[in-house]
Amino acid sequence: MKDIREDIAWAKINRDILGSLENPRKLYWVIVTCALAAFGVGVGCEIYQYRTGMGVANLNNPQVWGLYIATFIFWIGMSHSGTLLSAILHLMHADWRKPIYRFAEAMTTFSLMTAGLFVMVHIGRLWQFYYSLPYPNERGIWPNFQSPLLWDAMAIFTYLSSSVLFLYVGMIPDLAICRDHLHEGWRKKLYTLLALGWEGSDRQWRNFRVTYLTIACFLIPLAVSVHSIVASDFAMSQQPGWHVTSFPPYFVAGALYSGCAAIITLFIILRYVFRFEEYMTKSILKKTVRLTFAISMVWTYLNAVEFAGVWYSHDEASKAVLIEKATGIYAPFWWSMIFCGSVMPLVLAFKRFQTNIPVLFAVSLLLNLGMWLERWMIVAPTFSHGYYPWTWENDQWPSLIQWGMVFASFGWFTLLFMVFCKVFPSVSMYEVKEMVYHRSLHLKKGETAEQGAH
């Protein structure tokens, strides 16, 4: 099985991929409509919550965070695989990433944007949000640089802006192709503007390569740090179940894991919707699946490390939280998380499933469910079973407003992502051409060698 056919003509590549900007399958419009509707639900919830107060989310003391923060971490985590595919694999010269890195990178950007929304939704006085920004003000006071939440805000903002930049820079040659091939209209103007006068000269290519490489190098530590910092929100606090040294790598692993799972899901959708069967081949899917499997095992290992660390420590409160997770009211969710996160990926170990699209679609969704549950299981049980027994509680259940908001975030993400894929080429044309070229060279070399042997 080949990653890509070596004999695709460049013109065909242009035609196929530019086609995705024109006429997707009907399913595309179904998805966009559903996403829009889901997002609308969230808007309604937020308006109601903003006007009435956070109480409508059925948060309480001590359960002050709930699904908003859990889903926030989920989306931050989701963003990591884009960087993995586009930057890390780029540096490692794994060329099979080429047809899929663009949409992965877009996924990074949009999931960060979704995560950012949750910060807003979560905050009690959204209208005073600007207090948390370090800007010069007449009061002469700064935000608290000690707070992991502030680090968070900064890390996410930096990561988001870098990701956008990376996505954009990597798109420039393709934008030029779009510019050159599209009919007149607003899109042509847009591409003209964004392509920055790209002509494909040698000098341009050289500068482009260096810039792209530089940003990729810059982005990798950012990606690691951003989720480490999100982990610090918990690890830096003092609460049982949160104050865990291994949280940063654990979070990063979890992030890559959920990101990879999401890539599988989106891979399958895009492949169908935009008729990318030629480019997003099953062979590439298989590689992604294997990567996912590897990461899932890392995550499982780190999970075990965390449990063992707690279990063999003298921290009775943390132990109590762990036992509560496994046996208390959250037990069904916790065990589902273990099942989805550590048992489900074993399916991916079987070769026959590694290219079975329906199975992979289902499994990838379950993996993501598991990872979402993981975030919830980090946040909620500590609140309901913290240091102070008097405030333990087990009847807090997120209200429909919270669920609505979580639901809507998927709508918002899908909406952004789908619109992006329709407006911009979601498969990198120039990189695919490169790939095809390299593969054909390789093939030729192989053929030559073969002939020589004869």
Place this chain on the structure above:
Amino acid sequence: MHRLLRLSILLMGLFSAAGSYAADATQPTLTTEDSLGPQVVQPIEFPHNRHAGLRNPNDPTNSDPAKGGMEIDCQYCHTYARRSAVAGIPPLQKCIGCHQSIETVRDKPRIQELFKYWDAKKPVPWKKVHDLPDFVRFNHERHIKRFVEQQNRPTQEACGYCHGDVKSMTVARRSKPLTMGWCATCHQKAHPVAAEGGTPIGNQAYWYSFQKPVADASGGAVKAQGPNDCWQCHK
């Protein structure tokens, strides 16, 4: 490539320089059209200038209202300021106390209005001119004690730090911004280390910046006058 690098370094430098300048230079200002502050319509247009304004040296009988005031001390009417956190408005009784024996102005419309309230035993519904937000605690008594009693400054000067030149106004207007940054400008300039009576510095509040801690001469506890933690002024 190098040019690009140089350009970005230059840009970043410019940006941070501008940012830090902006951070240091932000000064609170009034946002009204003139420097006297917003106008407030009062039930009776009380002429502060007539009561507190300077006497006209050429008019010993002080008969012409257009030309001079009577130099009444602020605290003659606003007696609560030295005794309480709030300055308050004097009771109607106070106005009448003088005005019932000043026959010359009895038929003036404003005075007639005043007596109407008095006869009905109804308080005058004055509008607040200097109205701090409800989460702010400001203590008049402390400021009067410090400036007027300890440092012997003239009342009008001391009150004027926050209330402006009221003696030149008719109806008082808020001519200072009264914002947090504005309070701080004074408290940072005018309150360096004091030998006695200062409060030692906590920790975090300073770091967030409000007031710079200064070590005293002996190198001992760090002391500062005036507000030094948020709870001094916020309630």
Place this chain on the structure above:
Amino acid sequence: MSVSNLLENWSRFRHFHPVDDKPHDPYKWAMSIDLDACTGCNACSVACYAENNIPVVGKERFQHGQQMHWMRIERYWDEDGRDFPDQGAQFLPMMCQQCEAAPCETVCPVAATNHTADGLNSQIYNRCVGSRYCSANCPFKVRYFNWYDYPTTDNVWPAEMSQQLNPDVTVRGKGVMEKCTFCVQRLSAAKVTAKGEGRIVREGEVQTACQQACPTSAISFGNLVDPESRVHKQWLAQQVEIDKDEQEKHKEEGGSELRGYRILEELRPYPSVMYLERVRESAV
């Protein structure tokens, strides 16, 4: 002002551990609560509602765990499986412990809660953006969030009742965190009076609302720095020191014969509230 300040004070970042080498002077407000005298009658809690403009949230919101009582009375039972709790119940008034190294302070993104020179843990309502991180990190869970806009909620403060509101205390709107302040409005008033007279606040001059109401005088409150204060003497007699995470007396074999202890002291928040253990007669 601000950038230079930021840079200059960088080195002071958390440098001043409040309980290290520099003791508070002239004030360090602290409390001690005698659990042997506390009867669990709730007078302190109601007094706190009256003094601090605490909203009554109503049945439904109480059920959702959204109650706002800054001072709660906890009731514990013995856990030895007897049929009857024949040594009575254990009551514990719990409010913000005004920790010296408060876990809530470091995590607030906007510095709405921080330490005052008097050793209080201040909460600045108007600075709060409502991230609720402070509550998440509070080991005692004594911070209460305004889940709704109580001032505009029906029947919380109808027109007549709003006249009872204490003008010295801000009425909190939705989205801000609040907690026990050790009645800071009373403290600052007392400090102003004292300062006007060129002295520091004397023992007995200021009481918190809970202390004032407590029918058994189980609560003492005062200036821990002042050697004349009852609180100072009590802490001394009980050998409880504010900057310890484990008291010397507890290190000895066999435990101590003194009653003073602080809750969750081992987490090193250095609480400013000392409790005195309840005593039960061994002869019956």
Place this chain on the structure above:
Amino acid sequence: MIDSGSVKHLAGHPFDRRDFLKVLGWSGAAVALSGCGNTSIEDGKETVVSYVEAADYVIPGIGVYYNSTCAQCDAGCSINGRVREGRVLKLEGNPDSAINRGKTCGLGQAGVQHHYNPDRVREPLLRNGDKGETITWDKAYALIAEKLSSVKGEEIAFLSGGVSGHLKTLLGNYLDSIGSKNHFVYEAVAPAVLRAANKKAYGMEMPRFNINKAKVVLSFGADFLGAWVSPVHFSQQYAQFRKGVDGKRGVLIQVESKMTLTGANADRWLAVRPGTEGILALGIINALGASGLNLSGDVAAAVKGYDKARVSKDTGVSAEQIDKIAALLKERTPSLVLAGSAAEGYAHGSQNAAAINLLNQVLGNVGKTVEASASVPFPQMAPAKGNTAALKSLNDGLAAGKYKVLFNYAANPVFTAPGALKFKDNLAKAGFKVAFAHYLDETALQADLVLPLDSALEDWGTQVPEYMAEGAQINIQQPLMEKLHANTRGMGDILLNLVKQRNPEGYKSFDDYYAYLRGALLQNKGALGGGGADDDTFWNETLTKGIVKLAGPAGALSGKASAVGLSLPSPSAADAQYPLQLIPGVTASLRDGRHANQPWLQESPDPLTTIVWDSWVEIHPKKAAELGITEGDIVEVASRTGSIKVQAYLFPGIHPDAISVPLGRGHEALGRYAKGYGANPFQILDAVFDKETGELALHETRVKVSKTGQRVIAVKDEGAAGGMQAGRKIAVRMSTDEVDQSEEI
């Protein structure tokens, strides 16, 4: 400035102080709702209203303190109200009062919510069909005069709660003037049996109990820290008692079937079989005798049958425990034995109380920890003590159609009368019913004419407490602020007006009740300790202090608890149909329910169950397991009289043969914070009365409990861990042999 210890004295400022209680335009007093919303400076939005005239000491921004008397219960605590800009903000205790010494309870703290309550009646209302029609006071007075003119004196009945002081005098005068002798003084929860027993044993109804002087307190269901007699006073005594006489910490033993707040604070809490308190008392006397204490012949004879085995069997208290208690009582003297409402509430309540008082006598406590109390030398001002026998007699009269006109003041019998009396039905038989009311409570809703009263913080009055702490004292009640509602009147003013209808000449010199009160107090200036002072000085000083302390000798104890005639029934055999004893719980904050419309009290968790805003039934976990009941099950509690539905709460502090439902909730009227919350156990009380005094036996209702199948989540402060500490050092306890309290401050 807000130094709460100091009081700005009024003395030396002659003025008509009522002028200064005016509310200073309160928008100017910086009480804007939601301080956080207003983030910037505002210009000319708020109005600041100053006084027209002001006294020197009235300074905006500074609290002025006035002394008055708490009217939330009858204990007579003196309060000190903080007034700012003319609004009363908070009530503190008055340190000069021997009763509460500057302290208050939660109920007292909530007094401001009575005053500012949004559901107060504001206008006189006349019944028009199902509706109340607003009328003027003149019309109301005229109507009363008209109705009274057509009936005879004995056809008029006046029902009131406990009244004392000048109000009582004036009321007496009014009743005389209309020729009625039918004054019924009714309190739903009152220690009436105890009063009678005390009268017998000590010669006075309410002697002084010196808990602080006792080394051991053995309390038979007296909830003196919660709701019994004078809880704030006893709480202070309790604190001293715990510190100990001669450094020896006092020991509290509580004997009761349902744990009260006092029981929860006991060193030893004994779950006794309901109704066998007297048997246990006699058993302890017996054990004391056995351990060598000298018993007089009749006592020894009376307790002869009460050997440990029998007592232990009857009461459920182990023989070993009885021995321990006897040994402790013998060793540590003086001690104090208290008979509380739990012991009194049975058909043999008087016998129980007598047996308990006998124990006191045997221990030699009389004269040491039970002392004669002082009394006010004006018998006409002494409190009219309410009881339930009065209600029964009124009810009988109403049923017989004896009364045509009924006045009602400070009582809510439609809510609090035992269901078996059918009081509401009988009430309808009275032709014209006048209710003097703060709220439209259940009784006021049945009235034909409702007259709105001033709150206790707007009204003048005097009050004489039933329980005198040290010397005798008369408490002064004075307005702390201007009336909130223009058309409410003080009860004194109303009575004065009514009495003037009958006797205009005798009262013409009094414009209002204030003048009457002032006149009456000045008349007795000498006796009240103001001998030399001129009238104004004396009056101002009296108001400043808020208390008139009376010198004079305390009475002497007389009488003797006698063993003669003591006959205690053996515990009743199990009743198959109604197997459980219903114990109506009297909680410190809600009591008989008159203050249930004060939201602080509704939201203040019950100390033992931490439940708020609702009623519950306490069931012992074992019993609950037997019945298959878990927490949150809605159960039906049915007696012979009726049934209520209420949520179950598993409570270890209750005898398995008993259940308890708190009183005070389950209002059908009263106001927005009371109506519809919880259930009212008064409704299902059987009409069983104490055999000697005719008092309602509150604990004698037998019930059965059955599940309805519905469930709720209990609204309570307690979390999922219940009362457990999970091994963490949260609320810790030491035993007396481990602790060294000698160096304590």
